[in-house]
Amino acid sequence: TFPLTDPEVAFGYAMGVVNNRFVFMATDAAHGSEPWVSDGTAAGTHLLVDLKEGPESTGLGPQSHVVAAGTLFFCGEYTEYPSKHLWATDGTIGGTYRVMETPISPLIAAGDKVVCALYDYETREHLDAYDLWLSDGTPEGTRSLLSHTAVRYTPDPHPYEYFAPVFLPARRLLLFPGDDGYKGSEPWALFIPPEPTPRFTMTPEGCQPSRTVTLDASSTTTPEGTAIASYAWDMGDGTTLEGVRIEHTYAADASGVQHICLTVANDAGYAVTRCRDFCIHNRFLRGDANASAALDIADAIFLLSHLFARGPAPDCADAADANDDEKLDIADAVKILGHLFASEGPLPPPFGTCGIETVEDALDCRAFKPCGP
Structure with a gap:
């Protein structure tokens, strides 16, 4: 028996197990309350994602997470947007991503997908009315289930009469409390089509x-x-x-x-x-940041404008990466100026004639017209 986290990290509650990794909420001074992950070792226990950067907590609740088909769905706030949005994770940092900007909360697994609730601001008959959405973990695979009907999900219509949604896999039926505006809240059944979920x-x-x-x-x-x-x-x-x-x-x-x-x-x-x-990858010329077919001071100015004055990004980041260090920064502008005015020699290839990167790197070159296809 051994501790998985430092004493400064306070365990909150379990979120689920995905791909042999335990995801849980925990709090520390640097990040506030955020999702953490553990593979069962101290070395493999760490922050999964800092949705609200800094010590402010993300605002997840104990009921806002569901595991479906090896994916943990959860709802949380993050720095760029104050409202809660749908997120998904496979238990890895690289496999944690925001599914939708729409503030929907996961409710229940429906086979290999998850049913979520979206507050319906346009419904006036109920103070607590929601649309139901179905998600496979992709934006294109997330859609409304009730938008074509008058029925809305009413999770708590009357005290002591609440029942949680239930999914019957054999019949592909979702049972939930709903109200169509005529008879009050009653049990409803919704067929969930047995669609495959492509992933590759x-x-x-x-x-x-x-x-x-x-x-x-x-x-x-x-x-x-x-x-x-x-x-x-x-x-x-x-x-x-x-x-x-x-x-x-x-x-x-x-x-x-x-x-x-x-x-x-x-x-x-x-x-x-x-x-x-x-x-x-398109062919390009190293240093020609503005894709003008010429290497001159305008390339350094273009790059500095992008870095410090919110100027347009280069279509071919590799061309702007004058020192070939796989990142765009002021050192690239200095490299261009050094070549032009300080006789510092040629830039890394491809230089002088069109070519491509010969090794994989972190940058891309989506378009570079001077070199054609």
């Missing part, structure tokens, strides 16, 4: 020189009692492929963003499509 990884990600992409949809889920019938890929260049894992190499003259879509169908007759962008 992409290697490599971001804008990289590689023209070969590997896609893996093995994390796709479909409701209990159904089976996946097909995986159909549209690679964005006219190529279509099938299979749970595929590899595709784009043509030598392909560049820029390729819109890749996966359509998953199950044996219940439902099909859902999800898309992501794969970016093939």
Whole structure:
């Protein structure tokens, strides 16, 4: 038996277990009350996300989290927006993200998805009326369930008469207290379609020189009692492929963003499509930050304006990264000026002639017109 956190960290309450990681609320002086995660070791116990930066707490409540299909959904405030929004996590820092700006709170797991509640400001008959939403953890997979009806979810219509929503997986029915404005709050049933939830990884990600992409949809889920019938890929260049894992190499003259879509169908007759962008790195000239086809003082001015005067960002960050250190800062402007006026020698390649990054880096080059495709 051993402690997982420092004495300065106070445990709050459990949020759930996802992918063999325990997510919980905890409080410390530097971050306030925020989500933490532990793999069962002291070294693997740490802050998961600081939604409200600094010592101010995020404002999560003990009822605002649900685990569905290996994803923990929770509702919390964060620095940029004061209201509570829907978040999701797989238990890792990189896998923690905001799903929607809409202030919806998770209520109950419905198979591999989660049902959420959104306060209905337009309903005047009730002081406590909500729309119900369904989410698979993506913005495009989050939608209203009641917007086409007059029914609204009423979680606490009368004292001592509350019942929580219940999901019946065998019949795909969500039972909840609702009011259509005529008979008061009564039990209602809502059918949740047994749709698959497409998920896929992409290697490599971001804008990289590689023209070969590997896609893996093995994390796709479909409701209990159904089976996946097909995986159909549209690679964005006219190529279509099938299979749970595929590899595709784009043509030598392909560049820029390729819109890749996966359509998953199950044996219940439902099909859902999800898309992501794969970016093939464009050719560029090192130091030509403003993409004018010339390296001059205007490039240093353009970069300084972006960094310190809210000027436009370069379309090709790699071109503006004059010292090739995988970040844009004042050192890049100094590097350009040193080359132009202090005889400090050439910039890192590609310099003088168009080329691409030969190794993967943290920057991208979505467009650079002087070098064409």
